[in-house]
Amino acid sequence: MIATTTPRMGQALPAAHRGRLMSVARQVNIPEGARLFEEGGRADRFWIIRSGTVALDMHVPGRRSAVIESLGFGELVGWSWLFEPYQWQLGAETMSPVRAHEFDAALVRDMCDADADLGRQVGHWVGEVLSHRLHAARVRLLDLYAPHGSGFPR
Numbered sequence: 020m021i022a023t024t025t026p027r028m029g030q031a032l033p034a035a036h037r038g039r040l041m042s043v044a045r046q047v048n049i050p051e052g053a054r055l056f057e058e059g060g061r062a063d064r065f066w067i068i069r070s071g072t073v074a075l076d077m078h079v080p081g082r083r084s085a086v087i088e089s090l091g092f093g094e095l096v097g098w099s100w101l102f103e104p105y106q107w108q109l110g111a112e113t114m115s116p117v118r119a120h121e122f123d124a125a126l127v128r129d130m131c132d133a134d135a136d137l138g139r140q141v142g143h144w145v146g147e148v149l150s151h152r153l154h155a156a157r158v159r160l161l162d163l164y165a166p167h168g169s170g171f172p173r
Contacts, residue, residue, distance in 0.1 A: 071117030100124035
């Protein structure tokens with residue numbers, strides 16, 4: 020497992036759009052070991068971490084869920100809320116107490132539908148997050164399965 024830093028909302032969105040999104044955020048405190056969502060569940064919200072760590076995991080039949088990434092301060096937890104069918108592609112669990120901004124997905128989607136520029140900017144930000152996480156997953160796969168010496172130079 021590799022801890023990575025994905026593009027953050029504060030860097031990706033103009034101040035006006037950040038302000039609009041933050042105006043609908045709810046501050047939440049989540050205890051260690053809490054499941055935020057399960058793979059296949061309804062993606063009805065998302066979070067920006069203020070403090071603490073969240074592990075993204077994938078169900079493995081007959082075994083414990085495999086942790087595939089750890090997220091921390093400023094990072095987006097959840098992207099499935101933006102894309103139909105609005106089902107979580109992974110699971111998520113807090114690895115420490117977490118303070119976060121929580122957003123209602125339907126409300127944010129409605130805001131994006133009503134303001135094309137906001138929608139484009141949010142879509143671009145979430146796309147950058149996905150691209151970064153896909154790249155990180157590819158690097159982890161190379162570390163696990165590529166012949167020694169065939170990966171990226173260190």
